[in-house]
Amino acid sequence: MTTPGTPPSERGPSKREIIVLSDLHMGRGRNPESHRFYALEAFFYDDDFLRFARFLCSDAAKRGVGLTIVFNGDVFDLLRIEPEEVEGGALERRFGAPHTPALAARTVAQILAGHPVFVRALAELLRAGHQIVMLPGNHDIEIQWAPVQGEIRKAVDASLRELVPPIEADWAQSLLRIEPWFYYEPGRIWIEHGCQYDPENAFRYYLRGDLSNVADVVHEAEHDMPLGNFFQKYLYNGFGHVTFIVPTSRANARYIKWLLINQPRLLFGVLASHVPFMLHVLRRLAKSATTPSTKHYLKGQHESNLEDLARTTGLSDKLQAIEKLKEVNADVLRASRGIGFQLVVGLFTFLLLALSGLGLWFVGLMAINALHAGFFAKAVLFMGLNLFLLVTAVGSLTYSLLRTPRAVPARPVQRAAQKIVEILDVPIVTFGHTHEEVVARMNRPGGGKAWYYNTGTWIAVFTHDVLLPRERVQYTFLRVRGDEPELLHWTPGRGEPSQVILLDETTAEGWGLVRPSQGVAPAPVPAPETAAAEAAADAARQRAS
Numbered sequence: 349m350t351t352p353g354t355p356p357s358e359r360g361p362s363k364r365e366i367i368v369l370s371d372l373h374m375g376r377g378r379n380p381e382s383h384r385f386y387a388l389e390a391f392f393y394d395d396d397f398l399r400f401a402r403f404l405c406s407d408a409a410k411r412g413v414g415l416t417i418v419f420n421g422d423v424f425d426l427l428r429i430e431p432e433e434v435e436g437g438a439l440e441r442r443f444g445a446p447h448t449p450a451l452a453a454r455t456v457a458q459i460l461a462g463h464p465v466f467v468r469a470l471a472e473l474l475r476a477g478h479q480i481v482m483l484p485g486n487h488d489i490e491i492q493w494a495p496v497q498g499e500i501r502k503a504v505d506a507s508l509r510e511l512v513p514p515i516e517a518d519w520a521q522s523l524l525r526i527e528p529w530f531y532y533e534p535g536r537i538w539i540e541h542g543c544q545y546d547p548e549n550a551f552r553y554y555l556r557g558d559l560s561n562v563a564d565v566v567h568e569a570e571h572d573m574p575l576g577n578f579f580q581k582y583l584y585n586g587f588g589h590v591t592f593i594v595p596t597s598r599a600n601a602r603y604i605k606w607l608l609i610n611q612p613r614l615l616f617g618v619l620a621s622h623v624p625f626m627l628h629v630l631r632r633l634a635k636s637a638t639t640p641s642t643k644h645y646l647k648g649q650h651e652s653n654l655e656d657l658a659r660t661t662g663l664s665d666k667l668q669a670i671e672k673l674k675e676v677n678a679d680v681l682r683a684s685r686g687i688g689f690q691l692v693v694g695l696f697t698f699l700l701l702a703l704s705g706l707g708l709w710f711v712g713l714m715a716i717n718a719l720h721a722g723f724f725a726k727a728v729l730f731m732g733l734n735l736f737l738l739v740t741a742v743g744s745l746t747y748s749l750l751r752t753p754r755a756v757p758a759r760p761v762q763r764a765a766q767k768i769v770e771i772l773d774v775p776i777v778t779f780g781h782t783h784e785e786v787v788a789r790m791n792r793p794g795g796g797k798a799w800y801y802n803t804g805t806w807i808a809v810f811t812h813d814v815l816l817p818r819e820r821v822q823y824t825f826l827r828v829r830g831d832e833p834e835l836l837h838w839t840p841g842r843g844e845p846s847q848v849i850l851l852d853e854t855t856a857e858g859w860g861l862v863r864p865s866q867g868v869a870p871a872p873v874p875a876p877e878t879a880a881a882e883a884a885a886d887a888a889r890q891r892a893s
Contacts, residue, residue, distance in 0.1 A: 364479070365413055367404060368539055369825040370420035370780025371805035372397075373487065373593055375428055377462020386462075387588050388428045390807045394465035396823065397806070400838045401469035403845075405476040415478040418531050420780045420803060421485025421541030424459050426452060427580045428487070428593060443581055453495035456488075460503040471507035474520035482526045485781060486543035486577060487593070492528045492556045500526065528555055528653065532661065535775075537828060538768055542779025542802070545764035547675040549576040549781070554674070555657070557649035572646055586618040593783075593807075669771050673764045709737055765800035766790050775799065776833050778826055783809050785824050785848050787835055801826050801835055804848075824848055 375389040385392065408415050431444030445451060460467055473480060482500070484491050491497060504524060508517040530540040543549040553572050580593060590603060607615040658667040712733045716726050765777040769790045775798045777790065783805040790798035804824035823838035827845070836845040 363536070363830060364416045365408070365830075366533075366537060366828040367415055367417045367825055368420055368778050368801075368803050368828075369418075369806065370485070370541065370803045371422045371783055371807065372419075372466075373422055373425040373428065373805070373807050374459050374463055374466065375425055376430065376458050386430055388430055388585060389462075390425065390428065390593065391463070393806060393821070393823070394463050394469075396838070396840045398465050398469040398472075399840055399843065400823065401473050403838075403843060405472060405478070408478065409476070415473075416481060416531075417473060417478060418481045418539050419483065420531075420539055420778065421483050421543070422487040422780065423482065423485075424456055424488040424491070425593070426455055426488050426490055427577055428585060429455060443585070447490055449490070449493040449495045452490035452493060453499045456491070456496050457499040457503070460499065464507075467503050467507045470504050470524075471511055471520070474504065474508060474523050475511050475516070477520075477523070479523045479525065481531050482524075483531060483539065483541055484528065485541040486549045486551070486574060487580075489551065489554070489556060491526060497526045500524075529657065532663075532772075532774075535773075536831060537776040537778065537833075538772055538774050539778045542761045542764075542781040543574070544674040545761040545779075546576075546781060547760060549574045550675045552674075552676045553646040553650035555650045555653035556646070557653050583618070583622050586622050587614065666771050670768055673767050675760050705737060705741065709733065761802075762786070762788055762800060769793075769798045769800075775831065776801065776828065778803065780805070783807075785822065785835060785850060787850060799833055801833060803835070822848065 372391050374391040376386045377389060377391075377394075378385050404415060404417070426447060429444060447455065470480060482491060491500070501521065501524065505517060505521050508520050511517075512520065530538065532538050544551065544554060551572050551574060584590075584593070587603075587607070590607070604615070654667070654671060658664050661667065663670075713730065716729045716733070719726065719729070721729075759782070761779055761782060765779065765788070768774070768777050770793055773793050775792065775796065777798070778801045780803050782802055784802060785804035786800065786802035788800040790800050792798045803826050804822055806821070806823055808820045823840075825836055825838065825845075827834050827836055835848045835850075837848050839846050
């Protein structure tokens with residue numbers, strides 16, 4: 349048995365191995381009243397996670413190494429939660445009250461109570477002397493608050509005390525860390541959730557600090573709600589078990605198309621009942637946003653915490669530079685204006701096409717009437733005209749619903765990863781958030797190798813168009829041994845990890861099989877001098893030809 353004060357990470361000169369996983373999106377688990385899972389639960393894999401944790405412990409013990417297990421955000425899903433019976437207006441009764449520190453703490457306590465096997469896995473990792481680090485994501489940013497952290501520690505401590513004596517439980521509890529933003533080992537790795545580099549899911553004031561003393565904490569916190577969070581809470585939860593937690597509008601558009609084809613009554617019913625509430629929230633936010641002091645407290649908390657973090661970590665100006673990489677041009681208010689503009693443009697386009705079709709039908713009808721032909725011939729031509737217009741309309745609608753989205757440029761999160769490599773000169777940058785496994789080559793300032801990894805998710809998602817030979821639930825994680833990273837997935841049937849299956853985009857895209865947005869390994873980013881040389885060579889070949 350491990351003795352207090354001598355964790356495995358301190359037994360030898362080698363570095364601790366790092367395990368990174370993200371996006372478990374745990375809800376309230378199993379309902380004790382019905383013995384069924386809550387309707388909005390997405391994480392059903394507690395037993396598999398316990399086996400994974402036990403494998404990590406046994407494997408590390410055999411090799412005599414210590415682990416740092418980093419939960420990189422969205423472990424808890426405080427957005428995808430069934431509303432309780434609360435006091436307040438119709439908005440709060442339908443969608444639940446916005447989270448104050450006290451309410452968020454109660455919700456996290458309910459989540460942990462609904463996933464006791466997961467808590468047991470955390471306790472076993474800590475008992476074995478391994479360090480656990482929890483980072484916030486856009487669905488559980490509330491773990492920055494002290495009351496929420498207190499509930500996490502309370503649940504883990506209770507499970508520990510079932511395994512070991514109190515003195516060992518206290519020591520193991522000390523190995524649990526909850527950081528406000530990132531985990532960083534100089535010269536080795538930078539880990540954060542990555543939502544700050546996604547325009548649809550970034551917070552303007554990410555470091556929330558303590559809002560317990562704010563009189564109007566509800567409205568203050570909602571003013572900095574990203575677009576993705578807004579739609580998850582006020583629209584997508586209404587679809588029930590349909591998983592609208594993939595954080596991209598392109599992926600969500602596929603769900604909408606599926607609903608339109610398979611469950612149109614559910615789609616239009618939810619839209620009819622939820623859109624008025626969404627508009628009410630937007631009006632409330634827009635009205636209060638005109639008050640200069642609305643965001644004052646959140647801004648002050650964020651800037652103060654950023655300065656403290658920059659000083660205590662020794663990152664100083666480098667952390668300020670990373671902070672400036674965030675994408676905050678699509679918050680709820682700005683995005684709602686953009687969506688409104690797009691709706692107007694879409695309505696105008698629809699009316700234009702409808703009038704054009706009507707005009708074409710009228711011109712065709714007049715041309716048929718002007719012909720010197722018999723009644724039967726004119727009737728055939730008229731039916732042919734109507735059939736042509738009907739087929740064109742149905743074909744255009746079908747194409748718009750079923751067409752595969754066009755390729756998109758490199759994601760902002762991947763561009764941010766390259767910038768972080770340049771700022772910190774670090775060989776590994778790891779995000780979660782996108783739910784897509786990614787391995788991408790980066791360039792270090794000195795010309796050495798660097799890599800960007802996205803650890804995907806531990807829940808089932810349906811975002812890939814390519815028929816890859818793999819399971820929908822991947823249990824993906826990043827393992828760093830020494831300085832060597834490897835993206836793996838846990839296979840419960842084998843009881844050991846396997847490599848994640850990713851296609852080489854450079855070759856596959858040339859064959860027309862995949863697109864850059866599908867979570868496969870992107871091509872290396874060429875250095876400027878290499879790009880210039882390649883351009884010159886291409887020009888020379890063209891002149892020669």
